[in-house]
Amino acid sequence: MNKNSQSVDTDPINESAAISRGDFMRSLGLSSAALMAFYCMGTTLSSCKSSDPAPTTPTIPSTGGSGSNGLTGNATTSAGAINFTLDLTNSNVVGLKTAGSALKVGDVFIANAKSGYVALQRLCTHEGQDLLAYRSGSDDIVCSAHGSEFKTDGSVNKGPAATALKRYTATLSADGNTLTVKA
Known part of the structure; x- marks a missing residue:
């Protein structure tokens, strides 16, 4: 191999490891802002149950x-x-x-x-x-x-x-x- 040539690694595992977390999320169609909004809503939304857990009563x-x-x-x-x-x-x-x-x-x-x-x-x-x-x-x-x-x-x-x-x-x-x- 000559000194000026570079080898190109086409291993799919190494290619996926090189993608950033943000690029990966964008590839899914979700921006970081959408993810944060979903996370914040998910922790505050509730069903008809109270968010203050009731203690057990003997x-x-x-x-x-x-x-x-x-x-x-x-x-x-x-x-x-x-x-x-x-x-x-x-x-x-x-x-x-x-x-x-x-x-x-x-x-x-x-x-x-x-x-x-x-x-x-x-x-x-x-x-x-x-x-x-x-x-x-x-x-x-x-x-x-x-x-x-x-x-x-x-x-x-x-x-x-x-x-x-x-x-x-x-x-x-x-x-x-x-x-x-x-x-």
Whole structure:
């Protein structure tokens, strides 16, 4: 081979390695600006679900009997009116004493909200989903199934739910160790 001649490598792998990332994207018909716009929209668009993930809410059985699980009375509507007391010193429910916490008891959703304890029906009024959770940051109740949001008084703050959650009376004892919930 003579010194002035250059070899030409026609290996397709080396040719594709030489193309820049921008050239490759342009060859696909997408400019960098379009890609950035798509990326930015993709991270902010959402379905009907809330972007603030709802925390999980612990559940205790609906009938207390002896109170071994912290519950005395009836927390289900199928056996009559809601009327029960929670022993907030019991290890099963002591977490409810923490501000911002929530608990599902029978047919009732209880939250230790900014305004105090609130007791609401457990199922979302939109489609009856059992996915309610308290969000302490926004002091509201959210259903993670379809994004319905409720104020702590049970009223609808954001649909698709159109009907308020039923609210029950929640009364904290003077010593702060028992919470009574009644219909």
